[in-house]
Amino acid sequence: MRPLLEVENLSVAFDTDEGTVGAVDAIDLDVRRGEILGLVGESGSGKSVTALAVFRLIRPPGRIAGGSIRFDGRDLLALPEEEMRRIRGAQIAMVFQSPRTALNPVLPVGRQIARLYRLHQGCSAAEARRRTLEMLGLVGIPEPERRARDYAHQLSGGMCQRVMIAMALATSPRLLLADEPTTGLDVSIAAQILDLLRDLGRRTGASIVLITHDLGVVAGLCDRVAVMHAGQLVECADVRSLFREPAHPYTRALVRSIPRVDREVTMEPVPGVVPSLLDAPPGCRYADRCPDVLDVCRTVKPARSARARDHEVACYATEAARVAAPRG
Amino acid sequence: MRRNTLSLLALGAILTIIGLALAAPLVAPYDPDAPQAEETLQAPGWRHWLGTDIYGRDQLSRIVWAARVDLLVALAATAMALTTGCVLGALAGYRGGLVDQVVMRLVDTIMAFPAFILAMGITAAAGNATANVVVAIAITHVPIYTRLIRSEMLRVREMEYAEAARTVGNRQRRIIFFHLLPNCFPPVIVQATLAMGFAILTVAALSFIGLGIQPPQSEWGAMAAEGASYIVSGEWWIFLFPGLAIMVTVLAFNLVGDSLRDLLDPRMRGVA
Numbered sequence: 007m008r009p010l011l012e013v014e015n016l017s018v019a020f021d022t023d024e025g026t027v028g029a030v031d032a033i034d035l036d037v038r039r040g041e042i043l044g045l046v047g048e049s050g051s052g053k054s055v056t057a058l059a060v061f062r063l064i065r066p067p068g069r070i071a072g073g074s075i076r077f078d079g080r081d082l083l084a085l086p087e088e089e090m091r092r093i094r095g096a097q098i099a100m101v102f103q104s105p106r107t108a109l110n111p112v113l114p115v116g117r118q119i120a121r122l123y124r125l126h127q128g129c130s131a132a133e134a135r136r137r138t139l140e141m142l143g144l145v146g147i148p149e150p151e152r153r154a155r156d157y158a159h160q161l162s163g164g165m166c167q168r169v170m171i172a173m174a175l176a177t178s179p180r181l182l183l184a185d186e187p188t189t190g191l192d193v194s195i196a197a198q199i200l201d202l203l204r205d206l207g208r209r210t211g212a213s214i215v216l217i218t219h220d221l222g223v224v225a226g227l228c229d230r231v232a233v234m235h236a237g238q239l240v241e242c243a244d245v246r247s248l249f250r251e252p253a254h255p256y257t258r259a260l261v262r263s264i265p266r267v268d269r270e271v272t273m274e275p276v277p278g279v280v281p282s283l284l285d286a287p288p289g290c291r292y293a294d295r296c297p298d299v300l301d302v303c304r305t306v307k308p309a310r311s312a313r314a315r316d317h318e319v320a321c322y323a324t325e326a327a328r329v330a331a332p333r334g
Numbered sequence: 335m336r337r338n339t340l341s342l343l344a345l346g347a348i349l350t351i352i353g354l355a356l357a358a359p360l361v362a363p364y365d366p367d368a369p370q371a372e373e374t375l376q377a378p379g380w381r382h383w384l385g386t387d388i389y390g391r392d393q394l395s396r397i398v399w400a401a402r403v404d405l406l407v408a409l410a411a412t413a414m415a416l417t418t419g420c421v422l423g424a425l426a427g428y429r430g431g432l433v434d435q436v437v438m439r440l441v442d443t444i445m446a447f448p449a450f451i452l453a454m455g456i457t458a459a460a461g462n463a464t465a466n467v468v469v470a471i472a473i474t475h476v477p478i479y480t481r482l483i484r485s486e487m488l489r490v491r492e493m494e495y496a497e498a499a500r501t502v503g504n505r506q507r508r509i510i511f512f513h514l515l516p517n518c519f520p521p522v523i524v525q526a527t528l529a530m531g532f533a534i535l536t537v538a539a540l541s542f543i544g545l546g547i548q549p550p551q552s553e554w555g556a557m558a559a560e561g562a563s564y565i566v567s568g569e570w571w572i573f574l575f576p577g578l579a580i581m582v583t584v585l586a587f588n589l590v591g592d593s594l595r596d597l598l599d600p601r602m603r604g605v606a
Contacts, residue, residue, distance in 0.1 A: 063500050066430070095502030108494040112516040122502055173502070 008079060010213050011037035011060065011181055016073035018055050018064055018237075025285040029055045032073065033239040034310065035232055037181065042207060042214045044224035044245070046260070047234035050280045053217045054103075056234075057183045061098060062090050077181070096126040099179035101203075103186040105166035109158035115169045116142070116154025122176045137176070145172040145202060164195035171202060178210050185217045200227055221264050225249060230316065233257050236280050236291035238307070243317040253319040255296045290321070298323035337593065344589035351583055355401035364392035366399040366552050375564075378571050385571035387560060393571065396552040397579050403553050404583070407464065408533035411471035416526055418472070419479020420515060426480070427487025428510045438484070441477040449474040453536055457545045467546050471536050475529055482525055486518035493517075524595040531587030538580045554580045 018030035030052040037043050045053050058064055060075055062082055075082045077098065082090065102108035109115055116138050123134035135154075142150035145168040158166055167187060174182055184203060188196035204227055207214045216228060224231050225245060232242040233256065241254040252258045259276040266273065278295030290296070293303040300322050310320040313328065354361055364382075370390035378385040384393035426437035444452070456470035490496060491514060499513040538555030540546030547553035549560075554576040561572030 058497075061501050063497070091503045091505065093503070094500070095504075098501075100498070100501040102494050102498055104494060108498045110495045110499070110513055110517070113513075121504075125503060170498075173498075 007039060009036040010039045010078055011035075011215075012074075012076040013056070013060070014074045014076070016056070016059060016075060017071040018052070018059050018068060019071040020068045022067060022284070027283045028071075028286050029068070029237050029283060030059065031237040031286070031291070032307075033234070033237075035239060035242070037213050037215055038230075040207075040211050040213055041229040042204065042216055042227055044228035044231040045215055045217045045234060046219065046221060046224055046231055048219060048276070048280050050236070050283075051234040052237040053234055054185050057100065057185055057215070057217060060181075060183065061094055061100065063094075092126070095122060095179070096177045097179050098181045098183065099174035099177070101167075101170050101174045101182065101184040101187045103189050105170040105187075106158055106161075106163060108170055109166060111158055114155050114157055115161070115166075116150075116156075119154075119169070119173045119176050122173065126177045138172075141172045141176050142169070145169075145175075145206070146198075147172070163191050164199065167191060167195075167199050168202070171199070171206070175206050175210065175212070178212070180212055182207065182212050182214045183217065184214060186219070187216070188218075188220075188223065196223075203227075221249075221260060233260065236286070237283055238291050238320070239310075240290075240292065240321065241317075241319045242310075243313075243319075247314060247317045251317075253313055253317070253324045254292075254321045255298050255323065256292050257319075296323070298327075300326070337596075341589055341593035344586040344593075347582060347586040348590060351401055351586070352405065354398050355405050358398045358402055362392075362395035362398045364395040366391060366395040367550050375569055375572075377569075384575045385569075387557075387572050388564070393557075393575055396557060397554070397575060400552040400554050400557060400576070401579070401583075403464075403547055403551060404534050404537055404580075407468055407471070407537045407547070408530055410468045411475065411533050411537075412526055412530050414468065414472035415475035415529070416479050416522070418476050420483055420522075422476070423480040423483025424487050424510050424515050424518070427484035428491050428506075428514065434484075437480065441480045444473065445477045450536060450539060453540060454543070454545055457540055462540075462545050462548060464547060464551075467537060467540060470540075471533050474536070475533065478525060478529060479522060482522055483515075483518050486521060487514060490514045490517045520598045521595075524591055524598060527587055527591035527594055531584040531591065534580065534587070535584050 013033060013035040015032050015034060016030060017028065017032050020027040020029055033056065045056070047053050055064070059070055060082070064070055070083060077093070082093070110118060119141060120134040120138040123129040123137050124131070129137065138154060139150040142154060147153050147165060147168050153161070153165070161169065187203065188199055191199060200223060203214060216223070218224060228245050230242065230244050231248045233240050233254065235256045241248070241252070241257045248257065249261060252261045256276070259274070262274045263276050264273070276295070281291055281294055287304065289304045289307055293299050296303065302322050308320045308322050310318045311325060312318050368391065373382070373386050373390035374388055376382050376386040382392050382394065384397065386392055422437050422441070426434040453470040453474050456473060457466050460466040460470070496509065496514055499509045504513065537546055537553070538558070541553045541555035542559045544559070547556055549556055557576035558573055558580070561569070561576065564572050
């Protein structure tokens, strides 16, 4: 079956006074129906920008510089604004990083959810209210009638995130983009939120893109993982292969940087810093941090090649090693 | 604490003045416009607490009735300026680009004139009906709100809840005026309170020079103007009491505005 979301060759650029910042550099990404895809990378790797691009909500000075985004076969970048608006919130929804600031401080949370039923499903006020309370109950908020009247500042961080999820899932979207949904929540609440996302995703059949820098979360929740570095997609694999045989040097470094309590492995931070994306040179943007760097890495961006089924990597060094020492 | 007492006093003064204005027919001891030939130029005393003017009209009654005019004109002007400023500022701030350029240059043009001169010009050109006074003051106040709302909007439109409002498919108009504008209000409320005082001052000043509210309608500025020529001959009360009314009202609005600002700005709390 055709993937729900097909991102092809997508580039997002920000025009600044100093030059052009290539926040997302020609990435290809598929999200299959019903799967949970982890989108992983350090801060500034272009994960959130990619998500906003799917909504076509990159605001000036940013712009989508090229590529295509197909949602269920429709080219989102070619849709008229009014149709795009009807897709936002109804078919594609977003859960934000900091729920407390993503909820409007001057509106009771219940009204913010009820609004969606009225906007996208044309419900009456009473019907919208009824469904809102039902949805709040579904995401595990006790006393929905009372909480619906509360403002964001009256709720705890975990409660706010539940409200946010209720809002995102209210209209049963087919694609949910969750941008670091557990940042700022303590560990046990974070685990509850992630379970909630997975359960609700399963129940509604929605595909979820989980944007995170926490590989532990990815391991526990996702079906497939895409790794981004400095705006480039370096590796994409099912979760098992990625952790068992990380191929790209960056992915390997990321996996080594996971703190482990169950094994005697030293945790190593990824060396170097995310390079500046301002007028970035051609080639692989990991080159300056990479232990296996080749000359060609700095001049031509490596294409993605399949390593195994459901495992693609964009790296000359890995490719070279694989060719030199074929497996089996 | 002392500051709080002062603000409460100021708030009390405003409420008292509004109360008196509303209850003018009940509290004013005399008809404000009825001349009484045998009572002209009475000094303040038991019959006329604040004295009478050259036509024998009771000053207290006229001041109380005048409060209606002054407050109403100032309020109407503020409301008009606030509404216009909100719409212009919100659009300019949210949309940016050409809309922003056009709106802000328009506002700059208004600001290039000294506010009072501009108000004088407008009333002189349009005729000094009360409605024109309201419009003139409103026009001079629009830039204040437009710039303030625009700067707040620039901040608020980058907030995550603005992004969230966009991702759920709201129309732009709704995002601007329903989701974001209310978040711009706190400093605007402060500004509106301060501007109320300024608007009262402008009404009075326009009337003082004969361009505002016209006699026989009682109005503080016009009354002060009438009284000004009698100071030298010793009839000080005709000028003094309308002048005091203006001063107390404007001062009260400024004090309340100031303390509202301190209240809404945590950095200022406990400093003053």
